[in-house]
Amino acid sequence: MSEFLLAIHRDITSTDATPSPEQMKSAIKPYQDWIAGIGAQDKLIGNPKRWDLDGRFVKKGNTVTNGPYAEVKESIGGLFLIKANDYDEAVEIAKGCPIIEYGAVVEVRMAIPPVQ
Template sequence: MKDFIFLFRADYKDLGQASPEQMQARTQKWMDWVGSIAAQNKLSSRGNRLNPAGKVVKKGNVVTDGPFTEIKESLLGYIVVKAETIDEAVKLSEGCPILASDDTSVEVREFDVI
């Protein structure tokens, strides 16, 4: 099996404020989806959510606020799954709660073995 990373992308501004009940419901959907992958023994890492604040370091040690403030879409978090092929990994991404909103995505990438 190979490892694939799911990168979750959305606009932080479009996520809006949620009540505690809404947050609990969202969290439960994520737990159920990740749990379904784990139940198939295909979860390598639960990953993490990412804080929207950050820095971008470029050549010459140029540091700017980031990440990538010039683009609308932000990287919100990730998980790592096991699959035989990228098509199988894509199939595992189906049902991801982030896909319930417009202008969101799951980027599926294979790790290169070095």
């Protein structure tokens, strides 16, 4: 089994992608159930985290800037690790994310094992 990163991206500039408080409330239970289902299959590696809209970027020369930049439209709204046999299985798990209904995008990336 491989490890996969699921990163939930949100468009922070679109009002369409911003759920109302009622929508957020109704989305919490399906989201929790989705995560619990992944855990029940023993495929959840880490607890999901929500991330602040603010951030810092560290660049060459130890330059640190606040972020995300004004021109950036997306922010990471959630980030966690799962186990899956391959990309197809990881993508099927990601498709179950109920937040997609509210304009989020789930990015799926496979961890590359360290070079020996």
